[in-house]
Amino acid sequence: MKRCPYCFESLDSRPSICPFCNQFLIEDLLDIDYQPTDKKKCIFCGMDILVESIICRYCHRWVDEAESNE
Ligand SMILES: [Zn+2]
Ligand SMILES: [Zn+2]
Structure with missing residues (x-):
């Protein structure tokens, strides 16, 4: 599951700005396999x-x- 590296909320797509914390996602999203x-x-x-x-x-x-x- 892809997650925002800042607020750690799950993201379905790869937005340029995180819809949760409003940060520019210039880094790769986190890809983790736990909840x-x-x-x-x-x-x-x-x-x-x-x-x-x-x-x-x-x-x-x-x-x-x-x-x-x-
Ligand atoms: Zn975020
Ligand atoms: Zn707060």
């Missing part, structure tokens, strides 16, 4: 997002970068 289910809360908007995501699909902020500054 990610673990969630974390976005520290900005509080929504549940996949733990693998580095950009929140709801508020489009970089959650990965923020975490490393903790």
